[in-house]
Each structure stands twice: as C-alpha cells, then as structure tokens.
Amino acid sequence: xxxxxxxxxxxxxxxxxxxxxxxxxxxxxxxxxxxxxxxxxxxxxxxxxxxxxxxxxxxxxxxxxxxxxxxxxxxxxxxxxxxxxxxxxxxxxxxxxxxxxxxxxxxxxxxxxxxxxxxxxxxxxxxxxxxxxxxxxxxxxxxxxxxxxxxxxxxxxxxxxxxxxxxxxxxxxxxxxxxxxxxxxxxxxxxxxxxxxxxxxxxxxxxxxxxxxxxxxxxx
Numbered sequence: 001x002x003x004x005x006x007x008x009x010x011x012x013x014x015x016x017x018x019x020x021x022x023x024x025x026x027x028x029x030x031x032x033x034x035x036x037x038x039x040x041x042x043x044x045x046x047x048x049x050x051x052x053x054x055x056x057x058x059x060x061x062x063x064x065x066x067x068x069x070x071x072x073x074x075x076x077x078x079x080x081x082x083x084x085x086x087x088x089x090x091x092x093x094x095x096x097x098x099x100x101x102x103x104x105x106x107x108x109x110x111x112x113x114x115x116x117x118x119x120x121x122x123x124x125x126x127x128x129x130x131x132x133x134x135x136x137x138x139x140x141x142x143x144x145x146x147x148x149x150x151x152x153x154x155x156x157x158x159x160x161x162x163x164x165x166x167x168x169x170x171x172x173x174x175x176x177x178x179x180x181x182x183x184x185x186x187x188x189x190x191x192x193x194x195x196x197x198x199x200x201x202x203x204x205x206x207x208x209x210x211x212x213x214x215x216x217x218x219x220x
Contacts, residue, residue, distance in 0.1 A: 021050075021051070021054065021055070021058035021059065021060045021063070021105065021124065022058060022059040022060065022063045022073075022078075023063070023073040023128035024063075024105065024124025024125070024126075024128050024129065024130050025051075025059075025060045025063035025064045025067065025105075025107065025124060026063040026064070026066050026067040026071065026072075026073050026078065027067060027073065027122075027124075027128065027129075027130045027144050028064065028067060028107055028109070028120075028122035028123075028124065028130050028132070028144075029063065029064040029065065029066065029067020029068045029109070030067035030068070030070060030071070030072075031067070031120070031122060031130070031132055031142075031144045031218055032067070032068060032109045032111055032118065032120045032122075033067065033068050033069075033070055033111075034216065034217065034218045034219065035118055035120060035135065035150060035216045035218065036111055036112065036113075036116070036117075036118050036216075037216055038113065038115075039068070039069070039070070039088075039090070039113075040068055040090060040111040040112055040113055041089070041090060041091070041112065041113035041114065042090065042091040042092070042093075042111065042112060042113070043065075043068055043090070043091070043092045043093070043109060043110065043111040044093045044095065044109075044110040044111075045064055045092065045093065045094050045095065045107055045108070045109050045110075046095045046097040046107065046108040046109075046110075047060070047094060047095065047096055047097060047106075047107055048097050048099065048100075048101035048104075048106040048107070048108075049100075049101050049103070049104035049105070049106060050104035050105055051104070051105050051106060051107055051124075052096040052097060052098075055094065055096075059078075059079070060107075061082060061094055062078060062079055062080070062081045062082050063078065063081070064092075064107065064109070065081035065082050065084075065085050065092055066078040066081035068085070068090070068092070068109075068111065069081055069084060069085060069088075069090075073128060102123075102133075103123040103125070105123055105124040105125070106121065106122070106123050107121070107122055107123075107124075108120070108121045108134075109121075109122070118135065118136055119134075119135070119136055119137070120132060120134065120135050120136075121133050121134035121135075122144075129143070129144075129145065130143070130144045130145075131143055131144070132144060135150065135189065136152075136189075137182070138180045138182070138189040139180060140178065140180060140189065140191050141178065141191075142191055142193070142218075143193070144218060145220070146175060146176075146193045146194070146195075146220060147193070147194050147195070147196060147197045147198065147217070147218060147219055147220045148191065148192060148193045148194065148217065148218040149190075149191075149192045149194065149198055149203075149206070149215060149216075149217050150189065150190070150191055150192075150215065150216045150217070150218075151163060151189070151190040151191075151192070151206065151212060151214075151215045152187065152188075152189055152212075152213045152214040152215070153187075153188050153189075153190060153211050153212045153213055154185075154186075154187070154188065154211040154213065155181045155183075155184060155185050155186055155187070155188040156185070156210075156211045158210055158211065159188070159190075159209075159210060159211035159212070160179065160190065162209040162210040162211070162212070163190060163192070163206060163209055163212070166202065166205050166206055166209060167192070167194070167202075167206075170202050170205075172194050172195070172196065172198060172202070173194060173195040173196075174192055174193070174194055175193045175194060175195055176191075176192075176193040177190070177191065177192045177193070178190075178191050179191075187213075197217075197219045197220060198217055203215060203217060
C-alpha cells in the first residue's frame with residue numbers, strides 16, 4: 001500500500017502492543033459503533049486468520065471492545081475495555097472462525113441493541129489503518145480515515161441526485177463516492193467520503209430526501 005508520510009509507517013499514537021492488531025482493531029470497532037449510531041448492548045465478533053490466532057496476546061480483543069465503547073486509540077482505558085464493557089452490561093463474544101479470509105487481519109462484527117443491529121466486516125491493513133469491506137451484505141471500500149456518510153436507499157431514479165444536491169447546498173465536498181445495489185429497483189447503499197464532519201441538521205435533511213431509508217455517519 002502507499003503511505004503518505006513517515007507517521008503512517010510508524011503508526012498512530014496508541015495503546016499497544018501492535019498498530020495493526022490493536023490500533024486497527026480499535027478503529028474497526030469504533031466504525032461499527034458509529035454505523036450503529038449508538039452504543040451496542042451486545043456484540044458477536046468473528047476473527048479470522050492472524051486475528052484469530054493472536055487476538056488475546058496482541059490486544060485485539062480489548063481494542064475491538066474499546067472501539068465499540070467509543071475510545072480513541074490512545075485512550076488510557078483501552079486495556080481495560082473488556083472490564084468496562086462488562087460493567088456496562090455489554091455482552092461481547094469472540095469467535096475464532098476457521099474460514100479463509102482475503103486478508104489475515106479480518107474481523108466481522110455483528111452488533112446491536114433493542115432498536116436495531118448491523119453486520120460489518122473490517123480489515124486492519126497496517127499502521128493503524130483500516131478498511132471496511134462489507135456492511136449488511138453490501139460490498140464496499142471505506143477507509144474509516146475520513147468523515148463519511150452511509151445511506152441505505154431504494155434503487156430509484158433521483159435518489160443519488162437528492163443527496164448530492166443537499167451536500168452541495170451545504171458546501172460539503174465529496175472526496176470519494178460509490179453506490180452498490182443488490183438488484184435493480186431493490187435496496188441500495190451509497191457510501192460518500194467527505195472533507196468535513198457532517199452535522200446533525202444536515203443528516204436530518206438527508207434522511208428526509210427522496211427514496212432514503214436509513215443513514216449513518218462516521219466522524220473523523
């Protein structure tokens with residue numbers, strides 16, 4: 001992969017021991033929390049390849065839990081995240097999955113509460129960087145390093161235009177955008193990385209746009 005600076009190689013400021021197994025795992029967990037929209041009440045976390053083999057020794061377990069709690073990678077509470085989650089009655093189950101994965105540092109998180117749930121697959125690609133590769137059955141490519149909006153919508157004429165019109169009106173610049181659908185005229189997912197965090201007023205406006213079913217955001 002391409003690194004932008006020496007700090008990408010060194011990795012982020014973090015609670016160790018590993019930028020890929022700890023910091024990256026925390027960012028996957030935090031992305032899942034953001035996409036759920038609130039703190040989960042439960043989580044089933046499937047670990048693959050290297051994550052499955054070393055998750056206890058490398059702190060992947062407490063890092064994923066810390067991310068679900070909303071902790072930053074350098075939060076001093078990170079190493080106690082599993083205990084804190086237990087105190088908050090959040091049930092977290094780790095499952096070592098023997099299935100093959102495209103990347104050795106892969107985790108699939110099924111998280112939820114009484115209101116709703118999501119399923120997300122993320123990979124830690126090194127230096128604390130991550131990619132979200134699947135959300136609720138939709139394939140995608142989301143770095144998690146930039147603010148982003150994820151929009152579930154009906155595959156209808158005008159759905160994309162209604163969203164981009166609102167972003168343009170509010171001077172929100174799009175850095176990367178992709179759209180995926182399960183079938184013609186069925187459910188679709190819009191993934192938009194933007195240059196700045198989107199405030200709640202704009203999110204509410206987007207939610208009322210034509211053909212939009214559900215929205216979530218990732219903040220930087």
